[in-house]
Amino acid sequence: MDDSLDNWFIREILVHERALMRYLLRSWYRRDEIHDLRQDIYVRVYEAAAKARPAMPKSFMFTTARHLMTDRLRRARVVSIDAVGDLDALNVLIDEVSPERRLSARQELKQLTEAFDRLPDRCREVVWLRRVEELPQKEVALRMGIGEKTVEKQVAKGMRLIAEYFYGGGHTHRSRERAAADAEHGDGHGQQQAD
Amino acid sequence: MASSRQIELIASAWLARRDGAEWTAHDQLQLDAWLQESTAHRVAYLRLDAAWRQSDRLKALGAGVPAGAVPERGAWGMAPLPESRATPSESGTDGEPSAPARVAAARHLSALSPATRKLPKSRPRRLLRYATAGFALVVLASLAWGWRHYAAVDQASYRTAIGGLQDVPLPDGSVITLSSDSRILVTLSRSERHIDLQQGEAFFKVAKDPGRPFVVSAGDRRAIAVGTRYDVRRDAAELRVIVTQGVVRLESDNGPGGRRRPSTLLPAGSIALASDAGVVVNSGSVQQAEEFLSWRSGFLSFHDTPLASAAAEFNRYNARKIVIGDASIGSLRVGGNFRWSNAETFVRLLELGFPVRAVHGKDVIVLKSR
Numbered sequence: 001m002d003d004s005l006d007n008w009f010i011r012e013i014l015v016h017e018r019a020l021m022r023y024l025l026r027s028w029y030r031r032d033e034i035h036d037l038r039q040d041i042y043v044r045v046y047e048a049a050a051k052a053r054p055a056m057p058k059s060f061m062f063t064t065a066r067h068l069m070t071d072r073l074r075r076a077r078v079v080s081i082d083a084v085g086d087l088d089a090l091n092v093l094i095d096e097v098s099p100e101r102r103l104s105a106r107q108e109l110k111q112l113t114e115a116f117d118r119l120p121d122r123c124r125e126v127v128w129l130r131r132v133e134e135l136p137q138k139e140v141a142l143r144m145g146i147g148e149k150t151v152e153k154q155v156a157k158g159m160r161l162i163a164e165y166f167y168g169g170g171h172t173h174r175s176r177e178r179a180a181a182d183a184e185h186g187d188g189h190g191q192q193q194a195d
Numbered sequence: 196m197a198s199s200r201q202i203e204l205i206a207s208a209w210l211a212r213r214d215g216a217e218w219t220a221h222d223q224l225q226l227d228a229w230l231q232e233s234t235a236h237r238v239a240y241l242r243l244d245a246a247w248r249q250s251d252r253l254k255a256l257g258a259g260v261p262a263g264a265v266p267e268r269g270a271w272g273m274a275p276l277p278e279s280r281a282t283p284s285e286s287g288t289d290g291e292p293s294a295p296a297r298v299a300a301a302r303h304l305s306a307l308s309p310a311t312r313k314l315p316k317s318r319p320r321r322l323l324r325y326a327t328a329g330f331a332l333v334v335l336a337s338l339a340w341g342w343r344h345y346a347a348v349d350q351a352s353y354r355t356a357i358g359g360l361q362d363v364p365l366p367d368g369s370v371i372t373l374s375s376d377s378r379i380l381v382t383l384s385r386s387e388r389h390i391d392l393q394q395g396e397a398f399f400k401v402a403k404d405p406g407r408p409f410v411v412s413a414g415d416r417r418a419i420a421v422g423t424r425y426d427v428r429r430d431a432a433e434l435r436v437i438v439t440q441g442v443v444r445l446e447s448d449n450g451p452g453g454r455r456r457p458s459t460l461l462p463a464g465s466i467a468l469a470s471d472a473g474v475v476v477n478s479g480s481v482q483q484a485e486e487f488l489s490w491r492s493g494f495l496s497f498h499d500t501p502l503a504s505a506a507a508e509f510n511r512y513n514a515r516k517i518v519i520g521d522a523s524i525g526s527l528r529v530g531g532n533f534r535w536s537n538a539e540t541f542v543r544l545l546e547l548g549f550p551v552r553a554v555h556g557k558d559v560i561v562l563k564s565r
Binding site for chain 1: 198199200202203204207208210211212214215216233234235237238239241242243244245246247249250251252253254255256257260262263265268269271548
């Protein structure tokens with residue numbers, strides 16, 4: 001349990017998820033694997049950082065991403081020509097990973113607001129009552145006339161979707177998200193350039 | 196081995212449960228065990244936890260919305276988000292951080308906020324909102340009370356209440372930003388622009404006018420400029436001058452026993468501390484100097500700052516004071532960016548990250564060691 005490592009990870013790695021997602025989407029030929037790929041990248045970065053913190057976290061994350069994709073391609077039996085072509089481009093892409101520009105608090109709030117507005121109705125209402133009005137879950141259940149278990153489920157869904165939209169910019173519009181979220185709002189403007 | 200999506204689902208279920216009221220020590224043990232099981236679990240959990248904590252900042256949208264009403268999507272143009280309509284159609288612009296946006300502690304803290312924090316069972320009532328209403332600006336345009344040696348064109352005094360921040364534009368084009376709980380007396384004559392800083396701190400954006408020096412006096416010291424930007428802060432024991440542009444001359448009246456005290460030239464990037472013992476000048480980059488002035492946009496930034504000093508900073512802006520109850524914790528080092536209106540959050544994070552506990556009184560928060 002290393003809190004400072006956890007904080008480092010949130011502060012130095014997670015903030016670049018949007019850029020990472022763009023990179024993965026551009027470089028990886030199978031969209032349905034991206035969620036999994038992202039997890040693997042995070043696991044590797046986290047475990048490496050547990051031994052020694054990389055001096056340049058963002059580059060380190062992208063380098064890790066590249067290695068992982070290369071490994072996967074080597075292991076894959078069938079390799080699409082596209083993928084190989086892309087992989088050659090990967091080195092270039094990393095260099096052009098945009099220079100650091102932290103979002104201002106205001107831009108962040110804006111993105112957060114957009115993420116919030118894309119939540120399905122009921123989920124959105126639960127998040128509002130819980131986070132903005134700070135009502136306990138029990139109270140939210142009473143207010144909305146639904147069960148406490150339902151509120152808890154909506155909270156879980158809310159945080160998954162907010163993470164997806166806010167960190168990842170909502171690049172992952174896929175059927176599985178629909179399975180998890182019974183509605184998908186917005187027109188996918190998550191493609192906006194954040195950095 | 197579960198798929199990454201299943202792991203995400205499980206992680207969110209844990210967090211949602213912890214967000215509820217029925218969280219027990221046993222639950223915590225189970226969660227800890229699950230987190231220990233694999234790094235994949237841990238990163239999924241951290242990611243969702245951080246996003247959920249980010250969503251705390253949505254509170255900024257709640258200003259002025261009646262309780263129990265969830266605003267329409269995109270209704271944010273009407274909600275008092277003074278700085279922007281948060282609608283998807285708008286392009287983000289770089290600007291000052293929004294007034295109500297909370298600081299994402301998780302992102303900026305260098306030393307606080309453990310990721311596995313317990314959400315408080317019941318939050319304290321609404322944190323202090325920065326209420327412009329609570330802000331008093333008193334302008335006493337004094338009548339000409341007698342003949343002055345110099346023809347005073349204009350004399351006015353301005354003051355702010357605790358937590359107030361006020362821009363005072365002057366007729367010559369200069370702008371003074373008055374910090375919390377501060378008082379100035381402005382006297383403009385044909386030969387001089389004289390500001391008497393009677394209390395607190397102010398930032399001066401001085402319009403160039405070589406013929407009329409801009410003099411900020413505080414006690415027996417004066418910081419003089421022609422056209423520049425600098426900040427002067429007055430405390431009981433010392434005066435602090437920070438220059439972010441141009442050059443400022445710091446002068447003093449003769450010291451005790453008629454000792455002459457030399458004047459000091461302060462170029463941009465200087466941070467000067469003047470006390471009875473003399474003047475200490477720290478020359479750094481303008482950027483470093485600017486950091487001290489983030490109060491102008493409603494923030495306080497700390498880098499490896501002793502807790503005692505950080506608390507003192509907060510106290511400049513808040514009526515409810517943070518008191519260091521045990522000397523031993525005053526030297527803890529803290530870092531991060533905080534809204535100064537948000538002392539409560541700061542204290543909560545301290546409790547999470549340090550062996551500190553807070554005792555909340557009516558008008559004080561006492562920090563004790565744990």
